[in-house]
Amino acid sequence: MKELNVLINNARLEKRLDEMAKEIEKDYKGKEIVFIGILKGSVPFMWELAKRIKNNIIFEFIEVSSYINNESSGKVILHKDIKSSIEGKDVIIVEDIVDTGKTLDFLLKHLEEKNAKSVKIATLLSKPSRRVIELNVDYIGFKIDDKYVVGFGLDDNQNLRNLPYIGYYE
Ligand code: 5GP
Numbered sequence: 001m002k003e004l005n006v007l008i009n010n011a012r013l014e015k016r017l018d019e020m021a022k023e024i025e026k027d028y029k030g031k032e033i034v035f036i037g038i039l040k041g042s043v044p045f046m047w048e049l050a051k052r053i054k055n056n057i058i059f060e061f062i063e064v065s066s067y068i069n070n071e072s073s074g075k076v077i078l079h080k081d082i083k084s085s086i087e088g089k090d091v092i093i094v095e096d097i098v099d100t101g102k103t104l105d106f107l108l109k110h111l112e113e114k115n116a117k118s119v120k121i122a123t124l125l126s127k128p129s130r131r132v133i134e135l136n137v138d139y140i141g142f143k144i145d146d147k148y149v150v151g152f153g154l155d156d157n158q159n160l161r162n163l164p165y166i167g168y169y170e
Contacts, residue, residue, distance in 0.1 A: 007149060008142060008166040013048075013124075016141050020122065021052030023139060024092070032056045034091045036082060036111075038103065039063040040161065041096035041153040045124040045141075049094070060084060066103055076106040082114075091116040092139075096153045097125040101133035108135075125149065125166070142166075 024033070032055065037046040039061050050057045063080035091111070098104060104121060111119055122139035129146050144166075150156045151163030160167070 002169045004150070004167045005170060006165055007144065007147070007168045010164045013141075013152060013165065017045075017048050017052060020139055020141060021049055024049075024122070025053055025055060028055055028090065030055060031090055032058065034058045034060055034086055034089045034116075035094050036060045036062055036086075036091055037094045038096070038107070039080065041155065042094045042124075044153040044161070045096055046094045049122065058084075058089075060086070062107065064103055064106065074100070074102060076103050078106075078110065081110075086111070086114050086116045088115070088117050091119045093119065093121045095121065095123040097127065097149070098123045098135065098137055098140075099127050099130045101131050101135045104135050104137075105133045124152065125154075 035046055035050060035057050037043060037059065060082040061080065062082050064076050064078050066074065066076045093104065093107060095104060108119065120138040121135070123137055124141040126137060126140045126143050127146055128143055147168040149166050149168045150160040151165050151167045153161050155161045
């Protein structure tokens with residue numbers, strides 16, 4: 001039996017979410033922001049971050065996949081695009097975890113032609129040691145080692161997304 005360990009407990013997540021929200025409020029000073037959440041893993045993070053921010057936030061979602069059976073296939077496929085125009089808008093792409101960087105590299109290129117005023121990236125987790133494509137990630141919740149993590153949106157073959165903490169298998 002695989003044993004699940006706690007990597008980041010809920011109290012630490014909440015504290016860091018408060019800090020990230022403050023940072024974003026300071027950077028956007030009352031401006032409207034479009035959050036583009038990457039389905040499905042970003043959903044809890046997007047909501048927990050957004051509810052702490054006083055700015056008006058528009059929710060958009062995009063769906064891509066690159067992981068098959070907990071392994072990165074390296075090929076990013078777009079399943080669902082955003083519906084509304086983001087032309088002239090301030091956008092933050094909201095991601096659960098940046099691993100190789102391929103998903104965000106693909107999405108940055110995909111969104112380029114939509115002419116947003118600005119595009120930044122917020123991620124709950126980052127695994128810098130796994131990066132294949134260097135990216136400028138503007139808001140990072142926690143940098144973690146190379147472990148497969150689950151919970152707070154992150155899945156184990158579609159399971160465990162609803163855990164209120166970040167866990168890992170030894
Ligand atoms: P990247 O394109 O940066 O390699 O991978 C990004 C995507 O891979 C994330 O959105 C996430 O779906 C998946 N991923 C990468 N590392 C992990 C991990 O440790 N746990 C889970 N559950 N998904 C991961």
